[in-house]
Amino acid sequence: MIVIHADMQIKPEKREAFLQTVQPLVAGSQAEEGCLRYTLTQDVANLNRFTMIEVWADQDAVDRHNASSHFTGFFKVSTDFFALPLKAEKFTAADV
Template structure:
């Protein structure tokens, strides 16, 4: 399994647009082959700070997802939505 965490810092005036766009992306992504989970959370301490937690079967599933028109659209719009750059991290669960 592969895990991606993306932290978005959204401008207040772009919040509604971001949420509309990302909600459509979430719905579409959850039906993609290899998507185990895809969830967006908002910080209770920092309004308009959102964290997307993605769980994927493998790297091939991530690469297919990266070709999604909805994801490409979100990436194209992030410069307009973002108050500061998105923070990304990638990991794999520890096997015990």
């Protein structure tokens, strides 16, 4: 499996636009083959900091995801939302 934690620091004034724009990305990703988890969370201590918690069956699923229209479409319009560049930690993972 592949686990990704994608941290996104959003400009406060772009928070609502981000939350609207990200919805098709979340729904589209959750419907993908090989998507085991795709949850948008916000940090309790900083409500403009979001983390996408992602679990994928394998790298092929991640590759399909990265090529999907909901993924590329989101990043075409979202650049201006970010206060800092998106930062992702990515792991190869196996169930314990």
